[in-house]
Amino acid sequence: MAATVYYLDPLPEAGSTAVLDGPEGRHAATVRRTAVGERVVLSDGRGGLADSEVTAAAKDRLELIVHTVRRVSAPTPTVTLVQALPKADRSELAVDLATEAGVDTIVPWQSSRCVARWEGPKVAKGLTRWRNAAKAAAKQSRRAIIPDITDLHRTADVVALVRDVVARGGRVAVLHESATDSLTSLPLGELSELVLVVGPEGGLSDDEVAKLADSGATPVLLGPEVLRTSTAAAVALGAIGALTDRWGHPPVA
Numbered sequence: 001m002a003a004t005v006y007y008l009d010p011l012p013e014a015g016s017t018a019v020l021d022g023p024e025g026r027h028a029a030t031v032r033r034t035a036v037g038e039r040v041v042l043s044d045g046r047g048g049l050a051d052s053e054v055t056a057a058a059k060d061r062l063e064l065i066v067h068t069v070r071r072v073s074a075p076t077p078t079v080t081l082v083q084a085l086p087k088a089d090r091s092e093l094a095v096d097l098a099t100e101a102g103v104d105t106i107v108p109w110q111s112s113r114c115v116a117r118w119e120g121p122k123v124a125k126g127l128t129r130w131r132n133a134a135k136a137a138a139k140q141s142r143r144a145i146i147p148d149i150t151d152l153h154r155t156a157d158v159v160a161l162v163r164d165v166v167a168r169g170g171r172v173a174v175l176h177e178s179a180t181d182s183l184t185s186l187p188l189g190e191l192s193e194l195v196l197v198v199g200p201e202g203g204l205s206d207d208e209v210a211k212l213a214d215s216g217a218t219p220v221l222l223g224p225e226v227l228r229t230s231t232a233a234a235v236a237l238g239a240i241g242a243l244t245d246r247w248g249h250p251p252v253a
Contacts, residue, residue, distance in 0.1 A: 003051070004032065005142045007135065009044040014069045018042065018052060021061035028062050040064065045138070045146040047071050072144045075246040077191040078104045080165075081233045082158055084111040084200035085118060091126070092133040094198075094230040095149070099137035101237035102246060105148045106134065109158055113202035123152050155208060158197070159215050165195050166216030172197065174212050175236060176204060177226050179219035183236060186218065188243045198232045 006028055012018040020028055020042070028034045036057055042050040042064070049070050056063035081103045086094050095106060108130060110118055118126045131149045138146040153161070162172045170193030171186055188194065197212060209219060222236055241247040 003039045003041045004028070004034070005041045005043050005139055005144070007045050007139065007146070008042045008050075009046075011042060011044045011048045011050045011069060012066050014050070014066055016066050017055070018050070018064045018066055019061060020064065025061040029057050029060055034062060041142075042066070043144050045135070045144075047073060047145050049144050074104055074145055075102065075248075077170075077188070077194045077240075077244060077246070079237060079240060079246075080105040080107060080193075080195045082107040082109050082153070082161070082195060082197040083233060084109045084198060084204075084229060085114045085116040085126070086229045087115050087201060090228070090230040091116060092129055094233065095130045095133040096137040097231060097234035098237065099134045099143070099147050100141045101234040102143075102241060103147050103233065103237060104145070105150065106130065107150045107153050107158070107161065109153050109155075109197075111155060111200055111208060112205050114200040115202070116200075118152055127152065155211065159211050162195070162197075162212055162215040162217050165193060168193070170194060172212070172215075172217035173236075174204070174209065174217045174219045175199070175222050175232055176209060176219040177221065179221040181218060181220050183220045183222050183239060184243065186220065188240055189245070191244075194240065196233055196236055198229055198236075200229055 006024045036054050038054045040052055042052050050066045051068045052064040052066045054062050055065050081098050083094055134147045165172055171191055172195040174197040
C-alpha cells in the first residue's frame with residue numbers, strides 16, 4: 001500500500017528530523033491515527049518528496065525522521081483547465097475531480113452564462129475554497145504537486161491566455177457540444193502544453209466561442225454524451241492520460 005502524503009513546506013533534508021503539526025499534523029495524528037513506526041511521505045506540494053518514518057505521535061502532531069528526499073517533475077503535456085464557474089453545489093466538485101484526474105493548473109473563469117457570480121468579497125472566498133479543495137484532492141490522490149489555482153479570469157483574460165499559449169506552440173481545446181472536430185483529432189502526443197476550456201451549465205455563448213477560436217483555440221467534441229461542467233474536465237483528462245505519456249508519469253510510491 002502506498003504511503004500517505006502530508007504537506008510540509010519547506011521540506012527537511014535527508015537524515016534530519018521533522019515535525020508535522022497544525023491542520024496536517026492534526027489530520028495525521030487524530031483522524032488517521034498514524035502510529036510510531038509507520039512510513040509517510042512529506043511533500044512541499046511542488047514536486048518535492050521526503051520518505052519519512054514516524055518516531056513520536058501526540059494528539060495533534062507527529063515527529064519524524066527523514067530517510068530520503070527526492071523530486072518528481074510534472075507530466076507532459078502539462079494540462080491547464082479554464083473552468084467556467086459552476087453552480088455553488090458543484091463548484092468545488094469540479095476542482096476535486098480535475099485534481100484527482102491530474103490537472104496541473106486551474107483557471108476560474110467568470111463567463112457570461114455562469115449562474116455563479118464571484119464579485120467583491122466572493123472572489124477571495126471562492127479562490128480560497130477552490131485552493132482548499134485542490135489541496136484536499138491532491139492529498140487524497142497522493143499527488144506530489146498541488147495544482148495551481150490562478151486568480152479569477154474574465155473573458156478578455158482567457159482570450160489573452162489562449163493567444164499566449166498558441167504563440168509558444170501549445171494547443172487550446174474548447175469543449176463544445178456543437179464542435180465538428182474531436183478531442184482525439186488533436187496531436188496530443190506531440191504537445192508539451194494543452195489548455196482545456198470548459199463552459200458553464202448554460203453553455204458558452206456564440207460570442208465567446210468565436211473570440212476563443214479567433215485567438216487560436218480549437219472547439220472540440222469530447223464524446224457522444226453531453227457532460228456536466230463539473231465532470232467534463234475529469235473525463236477529458238482521462239482521455240488525455242490514455243493518449244499521451246501522462247499516465248506513464250511515476251506515482252508517489
